[in-house]
Amino acid sequence: MRILIIGAGPTGLGAAYRLHELGHANFCVYEAQPYVGGLATSFLDERGFTWDFAVHVAHSHYHYVDNLMNALLPDGFYHHTRKSWVREYGAWIPYPFQYNVRHLPQVQRDECVKGLEALSQPSKGEIRNFKDWILATSGVGIAKHFMLPYNRKIWTVDPSEMNAHWIGDRVPATDLARVVRNIEEQRDDVSWGPNSTFQFPKEGGTGAIWNALASKLPENSVQLSRTLIALDTRSRTASFSDGSTDHYDHLISTIPLVKLTELVGSDDLHRRASGLRHSVVHVVGVAPHFPIPLELKDKTWIYTPEEICPFYRVTPFSIFSPAHTPDPNKFCSFLCEISREQGDTADTRSLVDPTLEGLRSIGLVDVNPDNAHFHLMRTDYGYPIPTLDRDKILNEVLPELEALNIRSRGRFGGWKYEVANMDHSIMQGVEAVNAILHGEPEVTLASPNLVNTGKR
Numbered sequence: 001m002r003i004l005i006i007g008a009g010p011t012g013l014g015a016a017y018r019l020h021e022l023g024h025a026n027f028c029v030y031e032a033q034p035y036v037g038g039l040a041t042s043f044l045d046e047r048g049f050t051w052d053f054a055v056h057v058a059h060s061h062y063h064y065v066d067n068l069m070n071a072l073l074p075d076g077f078y079h080h081t082r083k084s085w086v087r088e089y090g091a092w093i094p095y096p097f098q099y100n101v102r103h104l105p106q107v108q109r110d111e112c113v114k115g116l117e118a119l120s121q122p123s124k125g126e127i128r129n130f131k132d133w134i135l136a137t138s139g140v141g142i143a144k145h146f147m148l149p150y151n152r153k154i155w156t157v158d159p160s161e162m163n164a165h166w167i168g169d170r171v172p173a174t175d176l177a178r179v180v181r182n183i184e185e186q187r188d189d190v191s192w193g194p195n196s197t198f199q200f201p202k203e204g205g206t207g208a209i210w211n212a213l214a215s216k217l218p219e220n221s222v223q224l225s226r227t228l229i230a231l232d233t234r235s236r237t238a239s240f241s242d243g244s245t246d247h248y249d250h251l252i253s254t255i256p257l258v259k260l261t262e263l264v265g266s267d268d269l270h271r272r273a274s275g276l277r278h279s280v281v282h283v284v285g286v287a288p289h290f291p292i293p294l295e296l297k298d299k300t301w302i303y304t305p306e307e308i309c310p311f312y313r314v315t316p317f318s319i320f321s322p323a324h325t326p327d328p329n330k331f332c333s334f335l336c337e338i339s340r341e342q343g344d345t346a347d348t349r350s351l352v353d354p355t356l357e358g359l360r361s362i363g364l365v366d367v368n369p370d371n372a373h374f375h376l377m378r379t380d381y382g383y384p385i386p387t388l389d390r391d392k393i394l395n396e397v398l399p400e401l402e403a404l405n406i407r408s409r410g411r412f413g414g415w416k417y418e419v420a421n422m423d424h425s426i427m428q429g430v431e432a433v434n435a436i437l438h439g440e441p442e443v444t445l446a447s448p449n450l451v452n453t454g455k456r
């Protein structure tokens with residue numbers, strides 16, 4: 001049985017690793033880029049700085065992934081405690097915002113608490129979308145001062161256009177008693193969430209994981225710079241950009257679902273898949289030629305909901321590993337992530353000045369472009385948006401592809417944000433193989449809430 005895998009990101013490499021582990025040698029991975037890792041790759045620039053495409057925090061819901069990571073990079077990780085913050089109104093509010101509103105100026109803090117108090121009245125409305133969920137679980141104050149502006153900024157659509165059942169462990173709901181207690185006891189409450197501690201490769205950025213994984217696979221089983229350009233689903237033939245073809249019995253595709261349906265050549269499938277929406281993400285990497293400012297030394301990342309700066313999050317990337325700059329006593333580095341609407345065609349270069357202005361205006365760091373250098377990245381596919389009709393589309397399109405022996409999996413193959421992190425992606429690949437070879441059910445894509453509750 002020949003199995004082809006399209007894409008050498010975490011999902012494709014997870015599938016390939018599982019095939020190899022099970023002793024199934026008849027497979028090949030085809031990747032369009034000249035490198036592995038997909039969105040989770042890392043780049044070493046000509047000045048010796050390492051860059052992730054936005055910070056990648058490796059935390060896992062699966063023992064399989066924990067064991068795999070340790071086998072790939074034994075003694076190769078630093079273990080960090082998340083120290084993330086929200087920066088607005090000139091204040092530093094520890095994340096999760098909801099539990100630490102005591103750090104807000106008085107007026108905003110009172111509005112947040114009032115909104116929560118009003119929630120103790122039984123709610124009459126049903127929860128139709130993410131905005132309703134935010135208002136029903138956080139109250140109008142927290143919604144106004146963080147949840148609505150931040151989510152609008154990162155998702156590029158209004159939260160009322162998003163469904164409410166993707167949330168699971170991705171967004172904290174709020175407990176009034178806990179908020180009031182934190183205010184009274186002047187306590188910071190920061191341990192919520194699955195990524196409160198995480199590991200990061202000591203060298204080579206997140207991409208070191210994927211390079212290590214690829215090196216464990218049989219020689220020639222990963223073909224780089226080979227773009228899938230067409231699929232003949234009758235003869236089960238895949239055609240590639242270099243003119244070559246390959247036959248498959250089963251295909252695991254990790255490319256964006258909407259592109260896959262185009263390559264399959266079904267106008268009807270493609271029309272339906274085109275209802276799925278996504279954001280574009282630009283990343284402005286800023287490397288000032290001075291060491292990390294003292295105030296930012298212990299901040300793993302910072303959420304920035306205010307309009308005043310273009311980015312929704314900034315990460316002092318050089319604190320994740322001293323190997324990220326040629327000399328941490330002389331340099332530091334920041335990753336500034338900017339979301340734009342689907343179809344955005346902006347040149348990332350045009351975002352450098354607004355990014356520097358943003359960093360300055362929120363009082364983070366003042367960078368003179370003559371005393372810094374930049375690494376610019378962008379992806380047309382940044383976040384798969386959980387829109388209201390997303391599940392209806394997926395429930396129609398994915399089974400039709402499966403009837404053609406094509407499993408579309410991964411961040412944009414499966415299009416489910418709630419199971420689109422690296423650990424989920426590896427497991428989507430592993431589970432697709434288990435399903436093809438052994439008929440086992442695929443839990444991650446089918447039951448996100450189940451896999452996101454505890455550790456499997």
Ligand SMILES: Cc1cc2nc3c(=O)[nH]c(=O)nc-3n(C[C@H](O)[C@H](O)[C@H](O)COP(=O)(O)OP(=O)(O)OC[C@H]3O[C@@H](n4cnc5c(N)ncnc54)[C@H](O)[C@@H]3O)c2cc1C
Nearest residue numbers: 007009010011032038039054056057228410411420421422
């Ligand atoms: C801004 C941002 C921040 C993130 N932060 C985190 C985080 O903190 N923690 C975390 O765990 N995850 C994070 N992620 C998610 C992580 O990047 C994904 O989980 C992971 O990359 C998904 O893997 P994948 O293989 O499904 O898709 P991808 O990584 O997108 O890989 C798909 C691959 O398919 C290739 N391809 C596309 N078209 C073709 C074609 N026609 N022919 C051949 N190959 C093709 C692409 O080049 C790519 O290599 C983040 C992602 C983004 C965008």
